[in-house]
Amino acid sequence: MRPFVVTTMKTRNVESVQLLLDAVQEYGKATVVYRGMTSVKYELKPKIGRLTRKNRPLEEKDERYLLRLFKQRVAGILPRMPADEWEWLALAQHHGLPTRLLDWTRNPLVAAFFAVRSEHDGDSAIYAYKNNKYLPIEDYPDPFKVERISKVIPTHATNRITMQSGLFTIHPEPFKEFDSTAIERFVIPKDSRKSMKWALHQLGIDAGSLFPDLDGLSSHLMWLRSDGN
DSSP: OOOOOOSSOEEEEOOSHHHHHHHHHTTTTOOEEEEEESOTTSOSSOGGGGOEETTEEOOHHHHHHHHHHHHHHOTTTSSSOOSSHHHHHHHHHHTTOOOSEEEEESOHHHHHHHHHSSOOSSOEEEEEEEOOOOOOGGGOSOGGGOOSOEEEOOSOOOHHHHHTTEEEEEOSSTTSOOOOTTEEEEEEOGGGHHHHHHHHHHTTOSHHHHSOSHHHHHHHHHHHTSSOO
């Protein structure tokens, strides 16, 4: 993967949770959402836009095909079926299927956790996107017909999405990096990642609280009693 190239967004370092909160306070009452990424070099774009097949980027037809197979194979598994295409897309995204959605959170501490959660020998990043507009999804029944990057909140929310204060942006051209003057990047130096993760745990932000199931609990307990990041 090529390095992330910043063109318009402001960047600054945050070596601790307190410095992150100080920076967030500067936004005042502005509506801001956050995204944490393990490596500062990762591209800010949806998963479907990062994948290739036979040395070419995946296209809309590939994404629609994956979503169609997902719909066909979850019958009988779900307690209730999604009511519309937005719910299907959000559900697929939540369970790891590549889509044109990008995950964000309203909570900067949650974003910080996802930035430092996994082992990584390098700097991590938190992106803050200042935007107070949401797409009225009732006016766009087909997510593939949305023509510009927009914030969306599908009605079908899993317990994890609720606990993580989650929402999405939708990207009509998912292969393009998301760059905007409305985005600020906070860099967590690699030497600060471990101490920040511990500070987040002290504030109740960890795998056990953000993934309220047996997998999340097990992951958190393993981290507590090991030398991992």
